[in-house]
Amino acid sequence: MTGCRLNGEIPGSFCQLINLESLDLSLNNLSGTIPAGFNHCHALKELLLNNNSLAGPLPLTLFQATSLVSLNLSFNKLSGSLPPQIYQLHRLQILNISSNNLNGPLPAQLGTLIHLKTLKLGHNEFTGEIPTPLGGLLALRQLSLKNNRLTGSIPRSISHLRRLETLDLSENRLQGEIPIEFSQLVNLETLSLYSNCLSGLIPEELGGLERLSVLLLSDNEFEGGTPVDSLRRLSLTETDVPGLLEENESDSNEEEDEDDEDSEEGGEEEF
Template identity: 40%
Template sequence: MGVNSFNGILPKSLGNLSASIEIFSADNCDIKGIIPNEIGNMSNLIVLRIEDNELTGTIPGKLGQLRKLQKLRLDVNKLEGSVPVNICNLVNLYLLDLGNNQLSQQLPTCFGILTSLLEIYSDYNSLTSTIPSTLWNNKEIQILSLAHNLLNGSLAPEIGNIKSIRGLYLSGNKFSVDIPSIIGQLQNLENLTLSNNRLQGTIPGNLISLKILDLSKSKLDGVIPKSIEKQLQNLENLTLSNNRLQGTIPQSFGNLILLDLSKNKLDGVIPKSIEKLEYLEYFNVSFNELIGEIPNGWPFKKFTSDFFIGNRELCGASQFKIKSCTGNTTRLSSNTEFLK
């Protein structure tokens, strides 16, 4: 029944369909009210989708009776309260999506026993406390998205247990302390998003499958490793803006499509080797302490002045709205003064 204009409430009589219904889908409608407990009587349900509606109230604990359920989507509603512990009775569940609601309190500690659970989405809620350490016992999880909540504390070393994980999305929380180095052992990780936290430390390396790395709006310091291309061989998007990174920009980044180094304390020149990034669509080094000439080869011809403002003394083409590199101006190394 999904993607229609149905409105009103979910009737309690749905529970009478227990003998026949395996898939119930009423997503993307205009359904209001609460989720009736009687849905828990639909014992043959394999898929339950009621996402993108106007549902309110709490998640009924009776959903834990749906022992055959494999996919549960309640995202994009106005559900509140805590995630019921009875969810952990769904031993066949492989996808759980509770994102974009008003859920609060801590995630159930029993999530670690759901060994069939491959994907967990509970982003854009108000979940508090830390991520239960038991969650890292589920070594089969492939996607964990808890971004934009009120989670705090540190990322436990047990995070290294989930070797199969491909996507880890924890941005917009209150995590602190250092990024655990053991993250570098997650060889299947393709997307690591930890932005807008209070994380410190250095950039994790040796993530050979990583394509997207977002560590912006954190408290990272130190330098960008010169060997970053070798450590992150498949990286396409790198966002390190709004940190405390120092030193020079590495000569090589592989085959990046996006590179954002803005609002740090980087010095030296912009390496001319960046011109070799033929797929680069976005390059931002604004508000650093860079000097020297902005390269003028491809792909710099499509960038605007906004990507370079707020540096110590750059020169380049007129499109960047800065002074031209005239006369005997030379490209200088990172530890020399810019000369005219």
């Protein structure tokens, strides 16, 4: 029932369909809150409620729907925190709650969702530090925490995510240096760290990442040179990084602001 111009609230009767495996109500005009009874849908593997106008907090009973493999609540008006009960969704492979009004710290229990391949929490109001246990999500391929209010340094544990292809921590308040251990992210294709308070040298070891083609570092306080030979897109605007290769000058003078989250119709952002 995606894109059917549905409006009003989600009927609670959906929660009585105990054999329901997939519910896609995305791209509608639904309002109200998320029903509290999805924990009764014991076979539910996929719940897609993205691109609506749902509001209110995440119901704790939602995290008792332990058969869920894919949960997409992005592009709504949800508020409140992401509770530690998230650990109960131990089968999750895709979690996308980007572009809401969620706040508070990110629960360390996210690090127990070891089957996650995609984790998108960007465009919210999360605060505090990035939980170190995220480094235990060894199956993760996409991690986006962009445009929140996260502080502290980038955990070195992120370097354990050897399958990671996209890492987007941009538009936060992160400090410190890029961990040199990021050179171990051998499958990384996109690294976006722009609009933070990062400083120090850009690790030359990043130049050894053969698949890295997009590096977005603008609006930070880096110094020294940067490995650019293999990059397809480079942004270093408003940094203090001399020594760019001549052929990359046009890219370095262009402000990159990758907000695909806001333009993707289905609520799946690029980063």
